[in-house]
Structures are given as structure tokens and as C-alpha cells.
Amino acid sequence: MKFFAVRKRTLCVILICIILICSLVGVYYTVKATSTPKPKYTIVIDAGHGGRDGGAVGKTTGVTESLLNLQFALKLKELCENYNFNVVLTRKDMNGLYSAFATNKKKSEMQKRQEIIESSNPDVVISLHMNSFPVSSSRGAQVFYAEGNESGKVLGESVQKALHNEIDYAKSVAKVGDFYVLNCTEKAGILVECGFLSNAEEEVLLQQEDYQEKFCYAILYGILTYFSM
């Protein structure tokens, strides 16, 4: 009888230990899940041009649009991730998105951007570019959205307003623009022309890290307003 009593007590201790361990593991995973919530929204950030297509070129410093687009995209990605957005970049480096074997590189590149947008199923798409114009006095950031894309229009107006409030010379009204990257998706997409490389002052500003940071913060603010966050 004594043997069975001891065995019963041992079994009880083992059972209590198992229950305790299970509870602790449960608490650990619950805390872990609530401290790092799953991103609610996905943003595709698209750095325009790349590879042998450098885009616009700064007249004074020779800086390429493709480099600045990438720098802005990486900065905006970092800021968006701080706000727990899931970010997908179309271009992560200076290489072009076109296939090396494609005869029409521009078409191949745009198809790749569209492919990335479709496979990411994003909530918003932000395409980044730098402008250029024969009249060197032209300057200021301009946001575009595709005609008929209502959510793109709301996002565009929100980002344009934030830029207008924070960045000198930024335009006050978002415009309709005819761009492949906007026309290829039904998602809320905008294209931001961050400034003019044909304007000497903006060419210098666009290369400054603190200006890039301030600019990307304004874009982020516009995105947060769009999501009512």
C-alpha cells in the first residue's frame, strides 16, 4: 500500500509540473505575440529606373535619379517599418529590374514592377522619382495618381498635403498622371516626383540626408493619415 501511495504522489508531482510548464509556455507565446503585432498593412515602395537607365541627371553634380530614388526608397522603408508596416521594395540596389535577355528593357522592367506589386498584394504603392524640366526655375514636389483610381486620389491628396506643409516649394494639389506603374494596378498607388534635378538648389537638397529624412517623414505622415492612424 505504501508503494502505491508514493507512486501516486510522484505521479501527482509530475502532472503538476507538466501543467506548470504548459502554462509558462502559453504565457511566453501570448506575451511574444502581443508585443510584436503582425503588420496590418503592406506597402510596395518602388524606386524608379535602375541599371543602365539612370533617369534624370543633375546638371551641376551629375547625380543620377536612379541613385536618389533608391536612397529615398530605403529611407522611407526604414521609417515605415518603424511604424510596423510590411514593406516590399521593387528595387533593392542599383541593378535594373529588366531581364538581361530582353530586347525591350523598358517593357521588361515595367513588367517586373507589376509582377512584384501583384504578388505582394499591397494596400498602397509608392513610386519614387526625381523630376527634370528645361526651365531651371521649375521646382517643388508633385504627387500623381492614376485617373479613375479613387483610393489613389485620396492617398495622393493626403501625401501632397503633408509634403506641402513640411517641404518648401512642394505643390499643394495632387494631379492625375499617366504612368505605367500606376496604371498597372487597382491598388491605391501614387507616384511622387520628389523634386527637380534641373533646379540647382533642389539638386543639392535632394542629396542631403537630413532633407531626405524630412521628406520621407512627410510621405509617411501622409500614409498614416490615409490609414487614419
Ligand SMILES: [Zn+2]
Ligand atoms: Zn523618373
